[in-house]
Amino acid sequence: MIGGSINKNGLLKVRATRIGQDTALAQIVRLVEEAQGSKAPVQRLADRVAAVFVPAVIIIAIATFLFWYLVGFDLFGNMPAPRFIFSLTAFISVLVIACPCALGLATPTAIMVGTGKGAENGILIKNGEALERAGNVQVIVFDKTGTLTKGEPDVTDLMPIDGSENELLFLAASIEKGSEHPLAKAIVRRAEHMKVDIESPIDFQNLPGRGVKATVGGSIVLLGNRTLMNESKIATDAHEADIQSIEEKGRTAMLLAKDSRLIGIIGVADVVKPTSAEAIAELKRMNIEVVMLTGDNRRTAAVIAKELGIDRVLAEVLPEDKAKEIAKLQTEGKVVAMVGDGINDAPALVKADVGIAIGSGTDVAIESGSIVLIKNDLKDVVAAIQLSKRTMRKIRQNLFWAFGYNTAGIPLAAGLIFPFFNVLLPPIIAAGAMALSSVSVVSNAALLKRYTPEIKREGKR
Numbered sequence: 001m002i003g004g005s006i007n008k009n010g011l012l013k014v015r016a017t018r019i020g021q022d023t024a025l026a027q028i029v030r031l032v033e034e035a036q037g038s039k040a041p042v043q044r045l046a047d048r049v050a051a052v053f054v055p056a057v058i059i060i061a062i063a064t065f066l067f068w069y070l071v072g073f074d075l076f077g078n079m080p081a082p083r084f085i086f087s088l089t090a091f092i093s094v095l096v097i098a099c100p101c102a103l104g105l106a107t108p109t110a111i112m113v114g115t116g117k118g119a120e121n122g123i124l125i126k127n128g129e130a131l132e133r134a135g136n137v138q139v140i141v142f143d144k145t146g147t148l149t150k151g152e153p154d155v156t157d158l159m160p161i162d163g164s165e166n167e168l169l170f171l172a173a174s175i176e177k178g179s180e181h182p183l184a185k186a187i188v189r190r191a192e193h194m195k196v197d198i199e200s201p202i203d204f205q206n207l208p209g210r211g212v213k214a215t216v217g218g219s220i221v222l223l224g225n226r227t228l229m230n231e232s233k234i235a236t237d238a239h240e241a242d243i244q245s246i247e248e249k250g251r252t253a254m255l256l257a258k259d260s261r262l263i264g265i266i267g268v269a270d271v272v273k274p275t276s277a278e279a280i281a282e283l284k285r286m287n288i289e290v291v292m293l294t295g296d297n298r299r300t301a302a303v304i305a306k307e308l309g310i311d312r313v314l315a316e317v318l319p320e321d322k323a324k325e326i327a328k329l330q331t332e333g334k335v336v337a338m339v340g341d342g343i344n345d346a347p348a349l350v351k352a353d354v355g356i357a358i359g360s361g362t363d364v365a366i367e368s369g370s371i372v373l374i375k376n377d378l379k380d381v382v383a384a385i386q387l388s389k390r391t392m393r394k395i396r397q398n399l400f401w402a403f404g405y406n407t408a409g410i411p412l413a414a415g416l417i418f419p420f421f422n423v424l425l426p427p428i429i430a431a432g433a434m435a436l437s438s439v440s441v442v443s444n445a446a447l448l449k450r451y452t453p454e455i456k457r458e459g460k461r
């Protein structure tokens with residue numbers, strides 16, 4: 001039951017399974033808030049610098065006071081203030097202008113805007129660390145089923161031997177109507193999509209391991225594999241090449257016979273998501289190595305990998321070995337990201353430097369990933385990396401500005417310009433400069449709001 005549901009007639013009984021803090025929305029809000037409050041590793045660098053910076057500034061301020069009070073004051077004639085006041089003014093100016101608040105703001109402001117920007121684009125970043133690491137990823141490992149592919153079969157081939165495509169679909173969908181089998185659902189869905197009217201089958205028989213049999217429109221119809229056709233003495237030899245061409249692509253070939261004659265072949269397979277190839281191509285352009293990791297058999301994996309342009313394939317990997325494969329890549333000294341949707345991907349998502357979970361995937365995967373893609377679109381993997389790079393660039397700019405103000409300001413405040421202009425930087429101007437550095441750092445971070453990841457821009461390539 002989703003918002004906007006309409007009850008046309010009758011009585012609806014609705015049970016709320018999750019309320020308040022447990023709803024998906026509340027969880028998303030919490031994830032984003034946690035990320036915004038978390039420290040990125042680069043922040044720890046800023047903290048370390050600040051720990052040295054503060055005592056250094058105090059020492060410089062004291063040295064400034066002592067210099068002017070004991071030596072400097074006597075070097076020049078016509079001083080604008082008494083000895084003690086003059087020395088104290090320089091001391092205060094140094095302390096004020098060196099205030100490292102811009103340094104403290106540089107990272108958190110950018111992380112906050114960056115994670116918010118991610119959420120806006122359907123990319124939930126759970127912590128600052130994930131946001132920082134995403135930009136440094138060197139290898140991305142993709143799960144196959146449900147991540148690169150849709151995770152459910154679709155009709156890929158319609159080969160009528162006798163009659164039209166619509167006739168073939170009409171018979172196949174009618175006989176499979178009501179079946180819960182994923183292959184059957186794929187056929188019915190295609191028929192509905194092509195607006196083919198479906199009949200209800202009579203004398204429906206499920207023949208396990210072979211297919212189905214029923215009467216549709218007065219004819220006996222069979223739908224299944226070679227074994228079913230052979231058992232019913234229906235010749236398939238003349239069309240063996242077509243059947244094999246489907247099977248070579250890692251698809252399932254379903255044969256349809258009507259009144260003891262083969263009238264068509266339907267290919268069904270789990271197909272790749274429409275944007276997967278574009279995302280992979282973009283990652284390769286960004287010099288990121290792409291690997292496919294799947295429990296599926298080598299042949300199917302190879303077909304999908306070839307379609308998407310993935311060169312490195314690890315197939316027939318047991319669920320418990322997926323994390324080990326990630327660890328193996330990490331021992332090569334690489335920063336590894338894992339993208340997955342299933343329960344079997346969860347350990348690999350945690351093991352990877354950056355775990356990216358598909359939002360339509362299982363709860364366990366979502367819990368294990370440090371980045372969650374709400375839309376089922378792999379282009380968001382690219383967008384997350386681009387956003388990370390841009391945010392890190394902002395942080396570096398911010399740190400530069402924060403340090404820049406301080407290092408440029410301290411000598412001025414200490415009285416370096418006095419010998420030339422006979423004035424000392426007044427503390428009030430020092431305070432203004434100090435505040436301006438914070439303003440410039442915050443405004444620079446806010447500029448990130450206007451950023452759109454390159455792959456999401458209109459008319460891109």
Ligand SMILES: [Mg+2]
Nearest residue numbers: 143145146342
């Ligand atoms: Mg999967």
